[in-house]
Amino acid sequence: MNIVIKKKRAFKGLSLPENKITAKKPIEILPVPDKVVIPLQQSLGAPCQFIVEKGDVVKTGQKIADSQSYVTAPIHASISGKVTRVIKVVNPVTSTMMDSIIIESDGEDNWVELKKLFDIKKSDDFPGLKKIIDSIDRKEIIKKIREAGIVGLGGATFPTHVKLNPPQDKKIDTLILNGCECEPFITSDHRVMLEHGREVLMGLYIISKILSPQNIYIAIENNKEDAIIHMEKLVEEMGLASIFKIIMLESRYPMGAEKTLIKTITGRTVPIGGLPMDVGVIMNNVATSKSVYEAVIEGKPMIDRVVTVTGAIETPKNLLVRLGTTIDHLIDSCGKKESGANYIIIGGPMMGISIVNTDFPVTKGMNCILVRKSRVPVEQNCINCGRCVNICPMKLMPLAYVRYVKGGDFEVCREYYIENCIECGCCSYVCPANIPIVGYIKTGKNQLLKVID
Amino acid sequence: MENDKLLISHAPHIWGGFSTNKIMFIVVFALLFPTAAAIYFFGLYAIYIILTSIATAVLSEFVIKKLRKKRFIMDGSAVVTGLLLALTLPPRIPLWMVVIGAFFAIAVVKEAFGGLGYNIFNPALAGRAFLSVSFPNEMTSWIIPPHFNYDAITGATPLNDNFTYYADKLSLYKDLFFGNRGGSLGETSVMLILIGAAILLVLRIIDWKIPVIYIGVVALGSLLMGKDVLFQVMAGGLMIGAFFMATDYVTSPVTWKGRIIFTVGVGILTVLMRNFSNMPEGVCFSILIMNAFVPLIDKYVRIKPFGFIRKKKNA
Numbered sequence: 007m008n009i010v011i012k013k014k015r016a017f018k019g020l021s022l023p024e025n026k027i028t029a030k031k032p033i034e035i036l037p038v039p040d041k042v043v044i045p046l047q048q049s050l051g052a053p054c055q056f057i058v059e060k061g062d063v064v065k066t067g068q069k070i071a072d073s074q075s076y077v078t079a080p081i082h083a084s085i086s087g088k089v090t091r092v093i094k095v096v097n098p099v100t101s102t103m104m105d106s107i108i109i110e111s112d113g114e115d116n117w118v119e120l121k122k123l124f125d126i127k128k129s130d131d132f133p134g135l136k137k138i139i140d141s142i143d144r145k146e147i148i149k150k151i152r153e154a155g156i157v158g159l160g161g162a163t164f165p166t167h168v169k170l171n172p173p174q175d176k177k178i179d180t181l182i183l184n185g186c187e188c189e190p191f192i193t194s195d196h197r198v199m200l201e202h203g204r205e206v207l208m209g210l211y212i213i214s215k216i217l218s219p220q221n222i223y224i225a226i227e228n229n230k231e232d233a234i235i236h237m238e239k240l241v242e243e244m245g246l247a248s249i250f251k252i253i254m255l256e257s258r259y260p261m262g263a264e265k266t267l268i269k270t271i272t273g274r275t276v277p278i279g280g281l282p283m284d285v286g287v288i289m290n291n292v293a294t295s296k297s298v299y300e301a302v303i304e305g306k307p308m309i310d311r312v313v314t315v316t317g318a319i320e321t322p323k324n325l326l327v328r329l330g331t332t333i334d335h336l337i338d339s340c341g342k343k344e345s346g347a348n349y350i351i352i353g354g355p356m357m358g359i360s361i362v363n364t365d366f367p368v369t370k371g372m373n374c375i376l377v378r379k380s381r382v383p384v385e386q387n388c389i390n391c392g393r394c395v396n397i398c399p400m401k402l403m404p405l406a407y408v409r410y411v412k413g414g415d416f417e418v419c420r421e422y423y424i425e426n427c428i429e430c431g432c433c434s435y436v437c438p439a440n441i442p443i444v445g446y447i448k449t450g451k452n453q454l455l456k457v458i459d
Numbered sequence: 460m461e462n463d464k465l466l467i468s469h470a471p472h473i474w475g476g477f478s479t480n481k482i483m484f485i486v487v488f489a490l491l492f493p494t495a496a497a498i499y500f501f502g503l504y505a506i507y508i509i510l511t512s513i514a515t516a517v518l519s520e521f522v523i524k525k526l527r528k529k530r531f532i533m534d535g536s537a538v539v540t541g542l543l544l545a546l547t548l549p550p551r552i553p554l555w556m557v558v559i560g561a562f563f564a565i566a567v568v569k570e571a572f573g574g575l576g577y578n579i580f581n582p583a584l585a586g587r588a589f590l591s592v593s594f595p596n597e598m599t600s601w602i603i604p605p606h607f608n609y610d611a612i613t614g615a616t617p618l619n620d621n622f623t624y625y626a627d628k629l630s631l632y633k634d635l636f637f638g639n640r641g642g643s644l645g646e647t648s649v650m651l652i653l654i655g656a657a658i659l660l661v662l663r664i665i666d667w668k669i670p671v672i673y674i675g676v677v678a679l680g681s682l683l684m685g686k687d688v689l690f691q692v693m694a695g696g697l698m699i700g701a702f703f704m705a706t707d708y709v710t711s712p713v714t715w716k717g718r719i720i721f722t723v724g725v726g727i728l729t730v731l732m733r734n735f736s737n738m739p740e741g742v743c744f745s746i747l748i749m750n751a752f753v754p755l756i757d758k759y760v761r762i763k764p765f766g767f768i769r770k771k772k773n774a
Contacts, residue, residue: 431471445469
């Protein structure tokens with residue numbers, strides 16, 4: 007057996023009602039939509055510029071936006087058709103305006119010619135593939151990853167080619183594949199591991215070729231036992247058992263958060279304001295790993311992803327959707343919302359963002375659409391109970407932020423290391439006074455950013 | 460998709476549901492055990508005191524919230540304050556004094572500072588302190604539990620200087636433990652206080668560190684002063700103070716470090732007051748004095764965040 011069971015964890019954590027109702031539902035391919043809305047900014051870093059104009063005809067997979075800047079990821083057309091409009095949409099996550107284009111489908115889904123390195127039909131032939139991967143130059147792989155527009159699909163949307171190309175002075179000795187998926191409801195990564203485990207592992211192998219770390223861990227929570235067994239079997243089959251180690255972790259929120267997961271697995275502490283690479287670790291999400299495989303071997307750019315549509319809806323599903331499909335369309339394809347379900351959340355229930363406008367499209371970092379019935383929080387006074395301090399995985403004092411943000415003392419928040427907050431939501435979850443602590447923290451962070459500007 | 464009006468709110472969109480109301484309810488439930496002792500030992504009049512105190516507390520909160528034009532929420536905190544205050548009062552105090560004490564606790568100590576969460580001092584203890592300063596005679600007139608009227612116990616509270624006990628030590632401890640002695644309504648039966656406290660500890664309502672350190676410091680202090688440790692720990696209001704008063708969220712520090720500093724301070728003050736002041740008891744005032752330091756402790760005692768690295772000098 008190649009599975010290591012980690013019982014200890016580096017944080018207290020919450021045991022949340024899981025509600026993974028779509029865990030047993032295979033990924034369904036959503037038919038190509040009539041139109042897609044593609045925003046310009048889909049990753050951290052510099053925004054892209056369009057390289058197509060209104061009226062242009064584009065093919066599926068054609069690059070439509072790029073930037074000179076290093077920290078950015080290009081964007082590709084996810085369907086074939088005609089660029090009909092350039093509009094502005096409001097990004098619900100940052101509440102800023104983003105330029106977007108609308109592509110209306112020609113109904114044919116014509117792809118650009120993909121530069122395949124390997125016949126996909128023979129993808130079972132891992133030794134053959136391994137030889138090819140071993141023969142590609144490291145720089146060439148990174149270039150391919152950049153061209154495919156791959157970003158971290160766990161939600162942070164950090165451009166993957168930047169992550170996989172750490173500065174020379176940072177020695178990377180550990181690579182972690184994050185398959186924790188600790189948020190309730192979301193099952194997209196779980197399904198990707200079950201149905202595309204081979205691609206995920208090959209992607210991981212490609213990444214390991216770039217970084218050549220000593221330790222490679224695949225971290226999965228113990229509520230996904232089938233995924234653990236499946237991955238273990240595949241690792242064995244592919245002859246990677248000597249280098250890939252599967253780690254079974256307790257299902258505890260926020261296990262999948264980068265810093266806590268690194269601490270739990272390696273015992274290393276990422277310093278405040280630092281990155282995992284500062285302690286020699288690089289972490290990737292399973293869906294990112296799959297995309298890396300598709301980009302490097304199949305030449306396929308990042309134009310679709312698996313999204314879980316779940317909650318108070320008729321038929322919850324895991325859907326493989328083209329980027330740019332509107333959320334409206336996704337919800338409609340899963341049947342009627344239950345009556346009174348008037349919250350639509352992008353992401354999971356702990357960290358997701360509720361939206362008012364369902365015209366917004368699926369972007370690269372979106373792993374879940376959650377429909378929920380309303381919960382009207384009545385904020386009461388803080389009674390200083392200290393539950394938020396106790397539960398905070400980053401060992402912060404959340405109640406202080408509430409006090410100082412209410413008073414407008416944003417600078418004091420910095421003394422309490424507000425920028426170290428990962429916004430996991432544990433503090434609000436346990437708060438007996440029902441205070442939306444994370445909301446206050448976000449306000450404080452935004453105000454501080456403005457002060458710097 | 461037909462869109463009814465979509466609503467937005469902050470993440471997280473789920474909530475643990477362990478509300479302030481629930482906490483207060485559990486505290487009241489735990490306090491029912493010492494309350495039962497009060498009624499058992501001191502009779503029907505104890506019920507009058509308790510009900511008067513609770514009713515006054517809730518009513519004052521309601522009126523003052525209306526005066527301040529704030530929403531009145533029945534969060535149970537006024538019930539806890541009223542009940543706690545009643546349990547610290549002597550068993551035959553006139554009811555009008557109870558009304559004054561409960562009103563002072565809510566109106567002045569709690570609401571004048573901004574309501575639940577903003578008070579500096581523990582309202583129940585401050586109410587008691589106010590009464591003992593205003594009516595020193597009534598506040599120190601103790602009775603022996605009426606239906607245990609035998610010779611071994613004098614009328615004074617055990618910590619008083621003229622307390623004398625005629626039977627042997629073991630039965631003294633036994634009386635203290637089961638509550639067969641004079642004293643305030645709720646402080647007499649150590650056993651029932653411990654049952655209530657166990658509920659709070661098991662449900663993680665209170666931090667075990669506060670009562671354990673408090674009682675530990677008092678025990679150690681009494682040992683150093685050459686007093687009878689078991690007697691010092693069980694007599695007086697230490698037990699109810701350690702489990703129900705010092706652990707009050709609002710008036711105790713929020714970090715574990717702060718809580719240790721706070722509790723050690725309370726413990727030392729209690730020992731000093733018991734031994735060197737002209738009062739027989741020090742629990743109430745030592746908690747109140749340390750309450751005043753809580754904002755300061757919370758400001759300067761912080762915990763190290765995840766990934767904190769001390770900056771090296773000249774680096």
